[in-house]
Amino acid sequence: MLEVKGLTCGYNKRFILKNINFKLKKHALLGIIGPNGSGKTTLLRAITKIIKPQKGKILFEGRDIWQMGFRELAQKMAFVPQAPLSYEVDMTVEEFVLLGRIPYHKVFQFLDTKYDKAVAKKAMALTHTLNIKARFIPELSGGERQLVYLARALAQEPKLLLLDEPTAHLDIAHQIKILDLIKNLNNSFKLTVIIVLHDLNLASQYCNELILLNNGYLYKMGTPQEILTAEIIEHVYQTKVIVKEKFISSRPYIFWDFHMEDLT
Numbered sequence: 001m002l003e004v005k006g007l008t009c010g011y012n013k014r015f016i017l018k019n020i021n022f023k024l025k026k027h028a029l030l031g032i033i034g035p036n037g038s039g040k041t042t043l044l045r046a047i048t049k050i051i052k053p054q055k056g057k058i059l060f061e062g063r064d065i066w067q068m069g070f071r072e073l074a075q076k077m078a079f080v081p082q083a084p085l086s087y088e089v090d091m092t093v094e095e096f097v098l099l100g101r102i103p104y105h106k107v108f109q110f111l112d113t114k115y116d117k118a119v120a121k122k123a124m125a126l127t128h129t130l131n132i133k134a135r136f137i138p139e140l141s142g143g144e145r146q147l148v149y150l151a152r153a154l155a156q157e158p159k160l161l162l163l164d165e166p167t168a169h170l171d172i173a174h175q176i177k178i179l180d181l182i183k184n185l186n187n188s189f190k191l192t193v194i195i196v197l198h199d200l201n202l203a204s205q206y207c208n209e210l211i212l213l214n215n216g217y218l219y220k221m222g223t224p225q226e227i228l229t230a231e232i233i234e235h236v237y238q239t240k241v242i243v244k245e246k247f248i249s250s251r252p253y254i255f256w257d258f259h260m261e262d263l264t
């Protein structure tokens with residue numbers, strides 16, 4: 001579905017990502033991890049056509065994304081940015097979620113169709129934001145705003161959903177709800193997902209594949225078992241950890257700040 005070929009890009013002629021190559025199959029749930037400043041957000045920005053490759057290409061279903069219009073791209077992929085601020089967005093939650101339908105509007109179509117409204121309602125129901133649909137965006141908490149951005153992305157009915165730290169402002173219950181929802185969308189609705197996560201244990205638990213970025217390079221791509229080894233984490237994050245295998249899922253679980261007696 002997605003192919004990143006020799007991608008080198010950055011800001012103001014400064015290279016941040018260097019020669020990134022990977023392929024992503026349909027229905028994948030890919031996590032992007034790596035230390036602060038390693039280029040995770042920059043990679044999402046390149047895939048969503050916010051920044052242009054200085055070298056290389058990004059192909060979506062075999063086509064260079066820079067050959068596609070924004071409208072067409074917005075019907076194929078949706079992006080939930082990191083910690084959306086949006087104090088300036090003076091509209092209700094429902095109006096904001098309906099913006100996700102604009103890529104489907106015909107020229108000179110100013111009103112939302114019944115279908116648009118039904119899709120927006122479903123997106124709000126899935127993200128538990130229906131009860132706040134009449135509230136104004138600037139009045140929302142950081143966590144509520146993050147859920148509303150996700151609802152807008154789902155209203156785009158994308159094939160590929162990209163999320164930058166979607167759990168950053170959420171309490172533990174909402175973190176699990178959102179990640180369970182994303183997993184469910186991936187499993188049941190066959191949505192392909194790329195998600196930037198800082199929490200290595202959440203990445204281990206929820207993602208089927210991981211890309212580990214280090215200093216702008218793709219350090220390694222593989223399953224959580226292949227990537228989340230003590231040796232790799234210590235090398236890339238420069239932090240001592242212990243990795244155990246979880247009993248039922250056999251996914252790796254990482255301990256830091258540990259005492260040996262905690263682990264026995």
Ligand SMILES: Nc1ncnc2c1ncn2[C@@H]1O[C@H](COP(=O)(O)OP(=O)(O)OP(=O)(O)O)[C@@H](O)[C@H]1O
Pocket residue numbers: 011016034035036037038039040041042043
């Ligand atoms: N708009 C920008 N203009 C110039 N430099 C930027 C911009 N955005 C990011 N950078 C720089 O690019 C590098 C990579 O940043 P990026 O946000 O992609 O990293 P990240 O891995 O997502 O980091 P974090 O985990 O801290 O969110 C950093 O050195 C950052 O300072």
